[in-house]
Amino acid sequence: MVSIFDVPKPIRLWFSSDEVANELDKMNGWLGIAKENATLIADLLAGLELKDVTIDAFNERLKNRLIPLVGEEKTRLAIQDVDEKILKPIKNDLIGFGIFPVETSYRPAAGSEAPVAVPSGTAAETPAPAEARPESSLKPAFETEPEPFLLHK
Numbered sequence: 001m002v003s004i005f006d007v008p009k010p011i012r013l014w015f016s017s018d019e020v021a022n023e024l025d026k027m028n029g030w031l032g033i034a035k036e037n038a039t040l041i042a043d044l045l046a047g048l049e050l051k052d053v054t055i056d057a058f059n060e061r062l063k064n065r066l067i068p069l070v071g072e073e074k075t076r077l078a079i080q081d082v083d084e085k086i087l088k089p090i091k092n093d094l095i096g097f098g099i100f101p102v103e104t105s106y107r108p109a110a111g112s113e114a115p116v117a118v119p120s121g122t123a124a125e126t127p128a129p130a131e132a133r134p135e136s137s138l139k140p141a142f143e144t145e146p147e148p149f150l151l152h153k
Helices: 009-015 018-031 040-049 055-070 072-096
Strands: 104-108 115-119
Touching (some): 009 072, 018 040, 018 055, 018 072, 040 072
Antiparallel strands (some): 104 115
16 A cells, blocks of 8 residues: 555546546446445545555455445446546556556356456457446546646745
């Protein structure tokens, strides 16, 4: 685990941006997550940002916490949304910081009903129905927001 001050500025700005907060709020809405669980995804993302968990552990925890709340299909869609709408916009920064955002797909483990995240591009990959969730046109905050004005340094 690293200090928040050790996290590169573009990553800190992105994870704390209005765009990410709005995306998480939309996800909570279409997932039907109750208020008491509203910070579930954000808390897991904070652990990823601070290198408290690996990307694989992040996906596993997200899966394990969402399935009891929303079921397998919505969990699969949520994992894809987190990957596409929150991690991919800053993928290069995350790679540079040592967090590799594995593009995930979601499928049941062989011989069980328990789903697992698998690398994209494999034969096990299952495309998500586009109509199941709203589209997003997010841009990283650090590319769209100017630096704050400082009177003196």
